[in-house]
Amino acid sequence: MARVHNFSAGPAALPESVLTQIANEMLDYQGCGMSVLEMSHRSSMYQQIIDDAEASLRRLLDIPQNYRVIFLQGGATLQFAGIPMNFMRTGRAGYVVTGNFAKKAWKEAAKYGDAVKLASSEDTDFDRIPALAPVRERASAGDLDYVYICQNNTIFGTMFHELPQCGDAPLFADVSSCFLSQPLDISRYGLVYAGAQKNAGAAGVTVIIVRDDLLEDGPAFAQTPQYMDLRLQAQKGSMLNTPNTFGIYVCGKVFRWVEETGGLEAMAQRNWAKANLLYDLLDNSQIFHGTAQKDSRSIANVTFRTDSDELNAQFVAGAHERGIENIKGHRLVGGMRASVYNAVTMEDVEALAAYMHEFEAEHAPSPRSL
Amino acid sequence: MARVHNFSAGPAALPESVLTQIANEMLDYQGCGMSVLEMSHRSSMYQQIIDDAEASLRRLLDIPQNYRVIFLQGGATLQFAGIPMNFMRTGRAGYVVTGNFAKKAWKEAAKYGDAVKLASSEDTDFDRIPALAPVRERASAGDLDYVYICQNNTIFGTMFHELPQCGDAPLFADVSSCFLSQPLDISRYGLVYAGAQKNAGAAGVTVIIVRDDLLEDGPAFAQTPQYMDLRLQAQKGSMLNTPNTFGIYVCGKVFRWVEETGGLEAMAQRNWAKANLLYDLLDNSQIFHGTAQKDSRSIANVTFRTDSDELNAQFVAGAHERGIENIKGHRLVGGMRASVYNAVTMEDVEALAAYMHEFEAEHAPSPRSL
Known part of the structure; x- marks a missing residue:
């Protein structure tokens, strides 16, 4: 077996030691006589797996106690709608358009309310993060439900090196392709989310970290699909229905590997x-x-x-x-x-x-x- | 290693031979030097995996050419909203309430329109499939966008042994827990869908089989999240965004195993x-x-x-x-x-x-x- 040099943008390279563990546990997870793929998500064994994954992530990112961790499915694309459906309460939010996925999020949000483009780098083919002063200025008006950024732009190879000032509006960030690449001060955000298929594990898992006061009132839109109701998903510990059990298990392994390697x-x-x-x-x-x-x-x-x-x-x-x-x-x-x-x-x-x-x-x- | 007798309702037992193959390919899928977990969903290698999975499923179920196969995430719960959002065009659909998941689907649909309860067995704690004559009678009025059933009721151990007659309305069925347990005449349905975590593979994959004429006009609701737009997902070959790549790979293995075992x-x-x-x-x-x-x-x-x-x-x-x-x-x-x-x-x-x-x-x- 010769492993290649894999520079995929996602799904992406995983640590060999993690893959080896997964292979070794495939028919029999830690002596329980079944695969994680075969395990009821309601079993105490699986509960331990998801609890351990969350605990490891909380240690890694030093996630404050007033933030909830949710493991969902559907990728960033489902959250492009999920975020406005949950949080566009007064009907207006700000978007910084720095690439393909930021633009998609902005366009999707426009289905649900007034999605204000606060800044963009499209004029130079998204080769940079634009100046953030206009974000601060516009946010200071105090009428935005949130400010949304895509913190690392996978396609264009750009990344925010400082965060915008958003006044009273919470900052929401798609951190998919820089998640766990470096420390992240969660307390500066209202919500971050990441498709796990880059640095964090398996495709088919979206990790959402959200400040609990933002969930208190439930979704902004009455027609939000129950699956996308983040308050409900938080209440149910990501188990409103069957989660991507195996994907979360892979994420847990990767989180531990990041801890163990420093x-x-x-x-x-x-x-x-x-x-x-x-x-x-x-x-x-x-x-x-x-x-x-x-x-x-x-x-x-x-x-x-x-x-x-x-x-x-x-x-x-x-x-x-x-x-x-x-x-x-x-x-x-x-x-x-x-x-x-x-x-x-x-x-x-x-x-x-x-x-x-x-x-x-x-x-x-x-x-x-x- | 002693494997247990696993009677889980889902995620559930998988064939040992499938698990062994997965373990063997974990670090190196068929000599390509990487794991399926590490593979770009846009690679020709992965396209082959998803194409093979679909082809195998089409052979198994003898799926007519005018039906599309879509692999999504979010489980049945996301489709409880997805189905009315896509298909409740005139604003009225019929539901047969035969258990917990049928009832959830019916309640969720009521967010999007008039979800008519056509028949129910709740009066006897869902211990049976109710008489279906009322379904035929109500459907004959011709004002239902579709008739929805949950064909096998996992919690209550019941199953439809005949299908309701629905007049001109297409029959939609959640077949999660009887999918691939027995032959299924797809041509009798407008749409069937199944969470894969019972008989078909890994949690985190929903298989949707839908007649293509039903997709022609796109979603009924303008505010349908893009991810849930079945026309778009069909056009994109289930790759509007990163699918649950590994889960689909597991499903493909299971489909082949079903073929190979008769x-x-x-x-x-x-x-x-x-x-x-x-x-x-x-x-x-x-x-x-x-x-x-x-x-x-x-x-x-x-x-x-x-x-x-x-x-x-x-x-x-x-x-x-x-x-x-x-x-x-x-x-x-x-x-x-x-x-x-x-x-x-x-x-x-x-x-x-x-x-x-x-x-x-x-x-x-x-x-x-x-």
Whole structure:
């Protein structure tokens, strides 16, 4: 078995030790005589699994007691509607549009009320996080139910390096692709949520962390599907109905692995070391260039390209031959993308960097050592 | 490793051979160097997995070409809202209330329009499928957008043995707990859907099979969350966003296993043999009795009890000591329940039957051989 260098943007690389544990427990979870896949979600055994997952996550992020953790299904896309349906009480909320998923969230919210675009970087093809002063100014009017951001923009390789000031409005963030890449001060948010398929585990789990006072009144919209009613889901401990039991189990394993390998500070250091190896290479390359503006660069998704679509395709094909996989950029933007999530090792990144050097030596207009 | 006799109502027993395959492929799926858990849902490798799963299901159920297969998340509970949001066009639909989940679906639908209760067995604690003539009569008025049933009632151990006549209204069925237990003539339905965590695979996958003409106009409600828009999901091949990739992979394995072990006719024979072993025992017992009326009995969930809560608890505790697990009835009804889904073997059922004989011999008022 030869494992490849997997730079997928999600579902994405998982730690080998986690996969090994999962394989070993597949027919018999810790001597109980059945697989987690076969376990009633109402059993005490499974309750322990979901409780342990939550406890581990609470330790990792130091989640304050007045925040609830909910494990749902349906991904970010379901929450694009779920957030306005639950929280657009006066009918107006603010959105910062920094990429594809932020834009989708903003458009979906417009079905349920006045979704105000507070700032956008679409004019420069989402290559940056826009100036946040307009967000503070608009929020100071005090008429927004919440301010929504997509904190890391997977497709465009950008990330908020500071958070907007939102006045009295709570800040809501889709943190899918930077979740557990680095510490996160939960107390600065009203709600964060993350599709787990990047850094946190398996596709099909959405982790929602929400301040409990925001749940008190139930959903803003009477026609909110019961499944999407976050107050109800919190009351039911994510078990209004059968959750993605196996996915939550995988997440729990990943949370423990992050704890055991040093927690989020250590993870952030390693992640920046990996990302910066590539950013430095890009900044010194004659043929590759990063697509995100420097002060907006992501810790998790390094996007780059050459000036030639043909050369990009050639690079991706050559990567595949070297066991470097999922390096192709998102279909909306082309080029290349290396997602350097937690489970991607420095060795993986070094293999990619070595190939980039090799490719550059072959294709640069005036070959030189980088 | 000793595997237990697992009678869980869902998530439920899976074939050992399927679990073994999953374990073996956990770090390296068929030589590709990564786990299915780590695979981009946009990769050709994953597309093959979901395509194979659908093709296998189409063969198993002989699904007509004008039906679409969609793999979603959120379970039946999300579809309780999704169905009226998509299909309640004139604002009125009919519901047959035969149990807890049927009642939840009916109540949820009432958020979106006039959900007419066509028939109910609540007056006898859902111990039967009610007479269906009133459904035919009411449907003949021609003003129902659809007629909804829950075909097998997991908690109460009942199942429709004939389908209601619905006039021009399409029949919609939640078939979660009898899905793949027996053949299903898809052409008689407008839509069927099933939570996969019973017979079909992993929790966190909902399989929806829907006649394509019903999707033509898009959702009935403008405020339907994009994720729940079945036309859109069908257009996107269940990949509007990241699906439960691993769960669908497990389902595909289970579908293949059903094909390889003889298909749905063979499965139905084996399932009735297992269920009837228990029903016959119940019909001849002095202390146990089945809770479902005979003409409404389920192929999948055998519900029974003694007349004493104490004795029920004693039976469940003794079962556990014998490696017979998840035999306790649903918390709403108490007593016992043995779910004899496809992956539950005749040996499992014989072990349970032997224990029931033993228990009866010990506790019957006048012990006798059954």
